[in-house]
Amino acid sequence: MKFLFVLLFAVICFFSAGTAASYVIGYYPSWVQEEFTPDDLDLDRLTHIIHAFARPSADGRLEHDDNFINARLNERVHEQGKVVMLALGGWGQSDGFSPMAADSTARKRFAAE
Numbered sequence: 001m002k003f004l005f006v007l008l009f010a011v012i013c014f015f016s017a018g019t020a021a022s023y024v025i026g027y028y029p030s031w032v033q034e035e036f037t038p039d040d041l042d043l044d045r046l047t048h049i050i051h052a053f054a055r056p057s058a059d060g061r062l063e064h065d066d067n068f069i070n071a072r073l074n075e076r077v078h079e080q081g082k083v084v085m086l087a088l089g090g091w092g093q094s095d096g097f098s099p100m101a102a103d104s105t106a107r108k109r110f111a112a113e
Contacts, residue, residue: 038073053090058099060109
């Protein structure tokens with residue numbers, strides 16, 4: 001069942017820049033972490049993990065649920081030489097992005113986060 005969950009959210013993307021490279025990207029939402037831990041991920045089949053969601057605030061900070069940041073996810077993915085990407089926003093959770101982008105101090109803080 002866990003394997004099927006990863007496959008359900010896996011996306012195959014092809015990028016060509018002279019030579020073709022393949023990426024298999026798994027979407028890992030924060031709300032499944034308790035039942036589907038980072039140790040359950042089959043990283044042999046994935047090149048990237050998108051961890052969802054953090055929300056940009058107007059002052060440039062990243063907001064997220066208490067259980068969002070998972071150090072084990074970052075550790076495990078990087079141990080395997082894979083890439084973790086952060087998904088911002090989500091359904092109706094991007095109101096802070098425009099004000100942050102319009103303010104140079106907030107942009108600097110956001111980039112440092």
